[in-house]
Amino acid sequence: DIVMTQSPDSLALSLGERATINCKSSQSVLYGSNNKNYLAWYQQKAGQPPNLLIYWASTRVSGVPDRFSGNGSGTDFTLTINSLQAEDVAVYYCQQYYNTRTFGQGTKLEIK
């Protein structure tokens, strides 16, 4: 199985600041035949299922604010949230879908 490791486990920032969450996979999730990274980012709020934000490591789902961005390739990825808003408080997960679907342990984002 591909193991996903996120850092940090938690993050407390002020409104308007930038949040950066890292994700590392135990093996590459870059599919050579189409040059796509099979890496997604999710946001999960309390009592709700996860909500897909970004796929192919950097493609935002329609309707997701452009303050959310993803980048990276191979085994190392980053989710950046610019200009933090109160509604961004949630737990964020990376997920690889290269081989089955496995998740990072989550990063809890709070407002200071």
Add this chain to the structure above:
Amino acid sequence: EVHLVETGGGLVKPGGSLRLSCAASGFTFSDAWVTWVRQAPGRGLEWVGHIKGKTDAGTTDYAAPVKGRFSISRDDSKNTVYLQMKSLKTEDTAVYYCTTDVITMVRGIMSYFDFWGQGTLVSVSS
């Protein structure tokens, strides 16, 4: 519109069994891969296993902690996937979600979509 609805959760004693159902609508179910993901209280998301669609022979795969105890099956005539859980342990206590994902190619653009149910709570306790 895609809908997934999980049912069958509840309280069960250690060593007991439970069968969860995931009823689907709004898409071509027989081709869909359906995945079970669980989330223990206050913990992260854990892949439990999946069942592939008809064109991929409906094969299954399971995470190590549940292999040999859990089994996934599907009834395409009912648009339903099942998660049979046996020899349950306290550490199996979690919200169990069913989810399906799909990769599409439209006008040369490859996209990824996924859909989740609201989950059903399984509590394993004496």
